[in-house]
Amino acid sequence: MKYEEAHIEDMLRRFMKGETTLEEERRLADYFAAAPSIPHRWRAFAVLFTGIDGGALESAGPAQPVEKPGRRRVWLKVAGVAAVLCLCYVLGSVAWHADEHAIDANAAMATATAERPSAPASDHQPAASSASPTTAPQAAIPPQTSSHARHKRALARHTEEASHKQDQAQLAQNEPQPKPQSERQREAPSAPLSDSDASDLTDHIVSAAFTYSEHSQLDERAIRGRDRVRARVMEQYAHLGL
Amino acid sequence: MMDEQTYIALVPTVRHVVLREAARYLPDEDDAADVAQEVMLKLWQLRGTLSGDKKMLYAYATVLSRNLCLNRLKAKRRHPLLRLHHSDADEGDCAEEAAYVPATPGPDVALEAREAYSLCQKAVRQLPEKWRIILHMRSEQHMETDDIARALGTTAGAVRGMLSKARARLLTLINQQNEIRRSTH
Numbered sequence: 313m314k315y316e317e318a319h320i321e322d323m324l325r326r327f328m329k330g331e332t333t334l335e336e337e338r339r340l341a342d343y344f345a346a347a348p349s350i351p352h353r354w355r356a357f358a359v360l361f362t363g364i365d366g367g368a369l370e371s372a373g374p375a376q377p378v379e380k381p382g383r384r385r386v387w388l389k390v391a392g393v394a395a396v397l398c399l400c401y402v403l404g405s406v407a408w409h410a411d412e413h414a415i416d417a418n419a420a421m422a423t424a425t426a427e428r429p430s431a432p433a434s435d436h437q438p439a440a441s442s443a444s445p446t447t448a449p450q451a452a453i454p455p456q457t458s459s460h461a462r463h464k465r466a467l468a469r470h471t472e473e474a475s476h477k478q479d480q481a482q483l484a485q486n487e488p489q490p491k492p493q494s495e496r497q498r499e500a501p502s503a504p505l506s507d508s509d510a511s512d513l514t515d516h517i518v519s520a521a522f523t524y525s526e527h528s529q530l531d532e533r534a535i536r537g538r539d540r541v542r543a544r545v546m547e548q549y550a551h552l553g554l
Numbered sequence: 555m556m557d558e559q560t561y562i563a564l565v566p567t568v569r570h571v572v573l574r575e576a577a578r579y580l581p582d583e584d585d586a587a588d589v590a591q592e593v594m595l596k597l598w599q600l601r602g603t604l605s606g607d608k609k610m611l612y613a614y615a616t617v618l619s620r621n622l623c624l625n626r627l628k629a630k631r632r633h634p635l636l637r638l639h640h641s642d643a644d645e646g647d648c649a650e651e652a653a654y655v656p657a658t659p660g661p662d663v664a665l666e667a668r669e670a671y672s673l674c675q676k677a678v679r680q681l682p683e684k685w686r687i688i689l690h691m692r693s694e695q696h697m698e699t700d701d702i703a704r705a706l707g708t709t710a711g712a713v714r715g716m717l718s719k720a721r722a723r724l725l726t727l728i729n730q731q732n733e734i735r736r737s738t739h
């Protein structure tokens with residue numbers, strides 16, 4: 313028995329090296345099929361030989377690639393997440409810029425049209441009357457302790473004052489001829505309007521702009537944008553007037 | 555249809571064609587030889603369904619070889635970071651397996667023949683096709699090593715190496731199945 317085990321052991325070693333003959337392999341198969349007790353360490357060999365003898369190689373069917381689909385799906389998931397993030401970024405930035413433009417444009421309309429009625433008033437505070445309605449929401453905010461709000465208000469006040477001074481200086485020079493500019497600002501329809509029509513239209517736009525500015529909370533950005541536009545308009549006034 | 559004698563007569567040429575095609579795609583000679591071996595194994599398995607036309611056989615062998623090369627290249631390219639690991643694992647564990655006679659911690663219960671059969675079948679199902687074919691040639695068709703070498707256009711030594719790798723892989727898979735079976739009980 314000991315002898316046989318040693319013999320089998322040797323044959324198994326050569327079997328694993330691929331060096332056994334067909335005859336030896338047949339004897340190994342016979343041993344594993346018939347032996348009453350098989351040593352523990354040869355269990356896997358027993359499974360191999362009995363399985364192959366039973367035809368496991370024939371009946372297993374075609375090989376199945378097990379891992380491939382999973383791998384590809386992981387890749388797809390990563391790509392999907394990346395695509396969604398990109399989309400969010402693009403949409404977000406588009407929305408942000410659109411918002412900015414809208415506020416700027418509204419503020420521009422408010423200031424540009426607000427110049428019109430202030431001109432005929434002909435006293436020395438024309439811009440004050442035009443500016444106070446648009447800044448009303450800002451002024452209506454109760455005093456806050458947060459430094460951010462303080463800074464916001466300080467900034468607003470600062471730009472406000474600057475533009476007031478400019479307003480007064482420029483308007484004093486421009487008072488004789490405000491009409492051509494105001495017609496330019498009204499984005500010039502093809503047929504020239506009469507003076508009363510023009511003033512009606514501007515009143516309409518002004519009131520619309522004011523209600524807009526009162527209902528929407530104009531933030532610091534909007535105010536700054538408005539002041540920027542106002543400054544630009546004033547520059548044009550000065551340029552045309554001189 | 556192509557009978558075995560005709561096929562074996564064509565084998566050296568076919569192998570040459572296959573090897574040359576593989577060498578065009580794979581810079582490494584060993585890789586190319588590997589692919590050629592796999593192609594020859596597949597062709598052997600398909601020999602019953604091949605047409606008798608020599609030129610068709612060469613063309614088919616060429617296409618088979620090219621596709622296997624491309625698969626191999628793709629597998630290596632798929633995860634650039636894992637590529638080193640991939641090639642290492644592939645070669646390293648083959649070389650190790652060839653010399654490795656596993657000590658097999660089997661279950662305490664003696665396996666019945668039926669159980670052994672299903673276990674072996676599961677393991678065979680996971681065995682790469684090329685190893686399955688060579689084991690089939692040896693254990694089912696009882697071909698001598700020299701005959702196998704002639705059928706594949708290689709040497710007897712190469713056939714012994716392949717048999718060794720195939721058996722080692724199958725044993726490893728059987729052990730894995732055994733582990734799985736034991737852990738589920």
